[in-house]
Amino acid sequence: MNMKRYFKDARADLLTYAGVIIAFLVISALKSNGMLNRSQTGLLVPICCYIVMAVSLNLTVGILGDLSLGHAGFMSVGAFSGVITAMGLMNVIPSAPMRLALAMVVGALCAAIVGFLVGIPVLRLNGDYLAIVTLAFGEIIKELITCLIVGVDSKGLHVIFNVNGSKTANDLTLLDGGRIIIKGAQGATGTKTIATFTAGFILIMITLVIVQNLVRSRHGRAIMAVRDNRIAADSVGIPVTKYKMMAFVTSASLAGAAGALFGLNYSNLAAAKFDFNTSILVLVFVVLGGLGNIWGSIIATVILYILPEALRGFSTYRMLIYAIVLIVVMLTTNNPILKNYFASLRSKFGKSREKEASAS
Amino acid sequence: MSESKKRRAGLESVSPVVPVQTTYYVPERDVDKSPILQCINLGISFGGLKAVEDFNLTLGRTEIAGLIGPNGAGKTTIFNLLTKVYQPTHGTILLDGRDTANMTTAQVNRAGIARTFQNIRLFHNQTVADNVLIGLHNEMDYGMLGGILRLPGYWRAEKIARNRAMEYLALFHLDQHADELAGSLPYGAQRRLEIARALATNPSLLLLDEPAAGMNPSETAELMENIVKIRDTFHIAILLIEHDMSLVMNICEGIAVLNFGRLIAKGNAEAIRNDPTVVEAYLGRKGAKE
Numbered sequence: 001m002n003m004k005r006y007f008k009d010a011r012a013d014l015l016t017y018a019g020v021i022i023a024f025l026v027i028s029a030l031k032s033n034g035m036l037n038r039s040q041t042g043l044l045v046p047i048c049c050y051i052v053m054a055v056s057l058n059l060t061v062g063i064l065g066d067l068s069l070g071h072a073g074f075m076s077v078g079a080f081s082g083v084i085t086a087m088g089l090m091n092v093i094p095s096a097p098m099r100l101a102l103a104m105v106v107g108a109l110c111a112a113i114v115g116f117l118v119g120i121p122v123l124r125l126n127g128d129y130l131a132i133v134t135l136a137f138g139e140i141i142k143e144l145i146t147c148l149i150v151g152v153d154s155k156g157l158h159v160i161f162n163v164n165g166s167k168t169a170n171d172l173t174l175l176d177g178g179r180i181i182i183k184g185a186q187g188a189t190g191t192k193t194i195a196t197f198t199a200g201f202i203l204i205m206i207t208l209v210i211v212q213n214l215v216r217s218r219h220g221r222a223i224m225a226v227r228d229n230r231i232a233a234d235s236v237g238i239p240v241t242k243y244k245m246m247a248f249v250t251s252a253s254l255a256g257a258a259g260a261l262f263g264l265n266y267s268n269l270a271a272a273k274f275d276f277n278t279s280i281l282v283l284v285f286v287v288l289g290g291l292g293n294i295w296g297s298i299i300a301t302v303i304l305y306i307l308p309e310a311l312r313g314f315s316t317y318r319m320l321i322y323a324i325v326l327i328v329v330m331l332t333t334n335n336p337i338l339k340n341y342f343a344s345l346r347s348k349f350g351k352s353r354e355k356e357a358s359a360s
Numbered sequence: 361m362s363e364s365k366k367r368r369a370g371l372e373s374v375s376p377v378v379p380v381q382t383t384y385y386v387p388e389r390d391v392d393k394s395p396i397l398q399c400i401n402l403g404i405s406f407g408g409l410k411a412v413e414d415f416n417l418t419l420g421r422t423e424i425a426g427l428i429g430p431n432g433a434g435k436t437t438i439f440n441l442l443t444k445v446y447q448p449t450h451g452t453i454l455l456d457g458r459d460t461a462n463m464t465t466a467q468v469n470r471a472g473i474a475r476t477f478q479n480i481r482l483f484h485n486q487t488v489a490d491n492v493l494i495g496l497h498n499e500m501d502y503g504m505l506g507g508i509l510r511l512p513g514y515w516r517a518e519k520i521a522r523n524r525a526m527e528y529l530a531l532f533h534l535d536q537h538a539d540e541l542a543g544s545l546p547y548g549a550q551r552r553l554e555i556a557r558a559l560a561t562n563p564s565l566l567l568l569d570e571p572a573a574g575m576n577p578s579e580t581a582e583l584m585e586n587i588v589k590i591r592d593t594f595h596i597a598i599l600l601i602e603h604d605m606s607l608v609m610n611i612c613e614g615i616a617v618l619n620f621g622r623l624i625a626k627g628n629a630e631a632i633r634n635d636p637t638v639v640e641a642y643l644g645r646k647g648a649k650e
């Protein structure tokens with residue numbers, strides 16, 4: 001009875017894993033047989049990163065129910081802390097996969113810390129105010145990272161925080177053989193690209209395990225209870241702030257790991273890449289895929305990421321198209337007439353299926 | 361005169377912190393035990409409006425008590441004070457002898473008060489079973505990592521919780537609907553589910569805000585039986601707000617009457633029915649007609 005529902009949930013989760021694994025195997029086979037061209041293989045790692053971004057943002061927006069417009073900020077924290085880790089330890093850890101893994105862990109941790117700090121003021125707010133403040137924090141993080149100048153030499157890491165723009169990489173006074181890792185507004189330069197599609201696949205799988213299992217645990221139920229009825233959640237002994245923070249920090253740390261992978265996929269990467277547009281882009285993936293729908297986020301990301309690349313000629317209008325699509329989706333999903341229509345459709349299908357099940 | 365004799369005589373009860381004068385009748389069987397709840401000069405004002413003033417109440421451990429009064433009298437506000445949705449501007453709440461002044465709503469629940477709401481507050485988009493499982497949140501003990509990695513503790517706690525959830529649902533004849541969305545239940549069933557969810561938090565005091573509102577007479581009769589059954593099964597105190605006088609007069613051992621934020625009478629059903637102030641202020645013309 002009750003267990004039936006339980007297995008239905010478990011099956012949905014397993015199908016998501018299976019879908020991702022099959023996609024990975026198929027693409028890997030195509031790749032090794034030389035059936036993908038350079039520009040196509042170049043999309044693989046970023047798609048993995050954006051899938052993780054979308055699934056993790058879905059945790060905040062869909063499952064916690066708080067509209068966050070600063071998700072790219074956490075990605076950038078992960079990207080640059082990951083790049084610093086991987087480049088800084090180049091001589092210490094010769095194995096690239098090891099460095100990549102460590103960079104993703106460090107990226108996740110740094111983003112989690114920033115997520116916690118941002119969450120303290122932000123999670124006191126609700127609705128529009130929360131959205132606006134996350135947007136502001138996303139931009140602040142971007143600006144702060146633009147001020148960073150980082151290098152490494154045999155004596156260790158050198159960091160300058162270039163607030164007034166008067167310093168350059170020369171002020172790091174690196175010893176011979178030292179390397180500049182981040183050059184202020186230019187961002188990370190000369191990064192050794194060690195990101196791989198396999199790492200992206202593993203990160204997606206880890207993200208899915210974390211998000212899906214969290215949702216089906218007492219903590220996930222508490223998070224959704226807070227979303228659905230804060231006062232009722234409070235009344236059954238659920239500490240609202242704690243669970244908001246849990247969702248927000250988990251979401252940020254996954255974005256950080258995705259950021260680290262993303263950062264190590266490009267030899268040059270500026271902080272400006274992680275701006276408001278990127279946050280919105282990921283939000284579009286989440287909204288189109290369906291709030292709280294993990295598989296939907298994955299599909300929406302893949303389609304919406306590939307589409308503009310396929311229509312390269314139109315790519316100037318990409319953001320315009322996204323904006324229009326977002327508006328249309330928002331309008332239709334919030335339209336009471338359409339909403340009722342979809343609800344009635346769903347209940348019809350749900351009921352007939354239920355009948356079949358009980359008859360058999 | 362011993363303290364218990366004094367209380368039995370209904371003269372006064374002595375709280376551990378502040379001595380209070382009260383004429384409230386604690387049921388005979390609870391007299392020798394410390395009260396589960398004491399409100400001492402409780403009050404709150406919204407701006408200039410004194411929504412509740414000088415509210416004093418003592419509840420026995422297994423008592424079913426009623427809080428009645430006209431609309432806007434401040435009954436729901438008292439529930440919100442007890443559960444710390446509002447901070448009292450005056451007075452003290454002692455739950456099982458503990459001052460709740462510094463507790464949050466969630467902490468008050470863990471300390472022993474569970475409630476339902478006048479305007480039903482279910483998790484509408486979640487299943488009936490999940491609503492009760494959310495109520496069982498603090499009865500489970502695995503950590504976040506245990507849940508994500510699905511360690512043995514996760515499976516153990518989830519299995520026990522699911523079985524318990526079904527037991528609570530069965531108590532209210534909701535087990536057949538366990539997998540349906542809470543929002544799709546009929547009104548009366550939603551009210552019952554809210555009680556089941558509240559009970560799942562393992563309270564020692566259950567607050568019911570107009571549990572019979574919107575129910576038909578047969579549902580109300582069943583609810584009445586259920587309330588008594590809950591008390592007898594779980595040995596907890598129940599304080600309910602209700603407009604249905606037959607329900608209140610039949611099952612409440614003590615009744616407090618509120619008007620314009622002030623207590624105007626306390627006593628058993630008999631005393632309340634015959635209290636002229638109550639008849640005038642609350643039962644009013646209806647009482648006169650009868």
Ligand SMILES: Nc1ncnc2c1ncn2[C@@H]1O[C@H](COP(=O)(O)OP(=O)(O)O)[C@@H](O)[C@H]1O
Binds near residue numbers: 406409411432437
């Ligand atoms: N949050 C609030 N802010 C201002 N006034 C309030 C608030 N909550 C309740 N009140 C007022 O307190 C009075 C009592 O309300 P309530 O406790 O809901 O009455 P009832 O006895 O019908 O449950 C009403 O006049 C109401 O307007």
Ligand SMILES: [Mg+2]
Binds near residue numbers: 436437
């Ligand atoms: Mg009320």
